[in-house]
Amino acid sequence: MIATRTKLTLSLTVVAVVLGFMISVQYKQQASARVTPVPMARDTDEQRMVTQLDALKQANAQAQKELADITSKLSVYEKQSAGSDGSLKQLQQVLQDERILAGLTAVTGPGVSVTLMDGVAKGGDVSQYLTHDWDIRSVINELFTAGAEAVSINGYRVVATSGVFCTGPVVRVNDHRIGAPFVIQAIGDPQTLKSALTQQGGVLDALRQRGVNVSDPQIQQVIKMPPFTAGPTAGGDTSGDGEG
């Protein structure tokens, strides 16, 4: 009698321990699921999307790099094939010029650089101290008119199809969002470009009069400019960014 009773108690105890363990584990699980069901789901969703975005950005950057690589190879082949034929050489030169104008190739050369910054508001209309999209446009137009072969804003190449638009606090160039300060670089004859910008009553003078913080155009012997990129790329990897 005692033996069976002991056995009963012992086995019941063993089973009770296991049962209690299982119940508490399950309870804990359920409780945690009750407390944070939605944030957890959203979190994982967000993380998934962030990972996806990163992967896409990386793939994009990779593709851009490949494109630049192929383009440079192509230009090498063209140089080789030009050979001795004079007319062909001339055609190649025209093609090269058009390419540069279209922003298909990275270019290097002498030019000028000017920086536009929002001025410090001293009363009155605040918006007149800000650098607007049309200010950038007028500077770019002035540079192209003066014979600039290639122009970039903060490292983003400006071509015939480029747009410079205001989107709230930033400016969109080729669908890249960029903010002040705007470093505008132009490749061309440095003296001509500089004088075009600095002429009396010119664009920069007009901007300065309004209170916008405009630097003096700097002549730079070597400016490197990346090819035109249409969409947002990862972390400005293709941008020459600033003082090239």
Place this chain on the structure above:
Amino acid sequence: MIWLPVLGLILGVGIGFAVNVTIPVAYSSYLSIAILAALDTVFGGIRASMEKTFDGAVFLSGFFFNTLVAALLAYIGVQLGVDLYLAAVVAFGVRLFQNIAVIRRIAFNRMHTRRTRAPEGGHLPPADSR
């Protein structure tokens, strides 16, 4: 002596809360079905002990076997797209209530016999009023 299982239960709960064991959400339903099976076995054991037909080996093996089979059944059900765990829930649920009912009646019977000092022998009333 009779409090030992209760202490064990408390101990198990304590261990479960103290140890940071988490089961993937996908397997959570298996655990719940296993708990149901375990509960059923425990009440079955209590009933058996009251009916004096308790067998330690049967009880222990039944506990673990039922638990595992219930989880297995749920797993198979998920694989086949049939809610087989419902079968386990119903079966164990019905058994659970039956066992509890029997335990209750036995307990009442004992109290009754003790109070009226009726002849000893653990005589059970016919099981018709579940």
